[in-house]
Amino acid sequence: MPISIHGLLRISPFPYMVYNYCAVATDVKFGPYLLRTLTGMVPEIFVAIYTGIMIRTIADTSNDQHSLSVSRIICTVGGFLLTIITTVVVTVFAKRRLNELQKDEEQLLLH
Template structure:
């Protein structure tokens, strides 16, 4: 079901520390199920150091989006309560721009990760030929 990521993960097990780190980070950023990825990384020769650091760095965008979205929902909930005076036009515009910027950045990072994974897959296929 995920042949591109499987090829990259197999290749990552064969590479040096940075190659493994890069593969782990890119796969964590891409939409690849964590449970399946964890199983595959154990089955390959990805070392502990690149796995942990790549996982931590690769999960930052997702965590940032979750935190920002939660904060935005909290702000909107507080603004809609009767006790608060509501949000000013400037605050509304800044919240919308911040949310759109977060979504756009996440999309760009995901596209970059997919492109890099495709490059790594082609490099691995070239080595096998």
């Protein structure tokens, strides 16, 4: 299994157990496995943490009837926009890479 596929599988909706089994079945080396696991899982973890922080900020603001400071609004909106941009970039990269892999596979099947 090529290294680039590892990263795509880690950011896919497949359960980690399925990916781990595929990695063992195809004799993936530990170094590339660990690198792609980290690069695939860390963004997902940050999105989950950021979402929780944003929900808590909104809940605290609405419960305490306090207004947010300008810097907190900028950080919250900026973080949200950064999350959206990152998600779009990763999605575009993943689609392009999957299309390349599909073309490579089709060429192999034709020969």
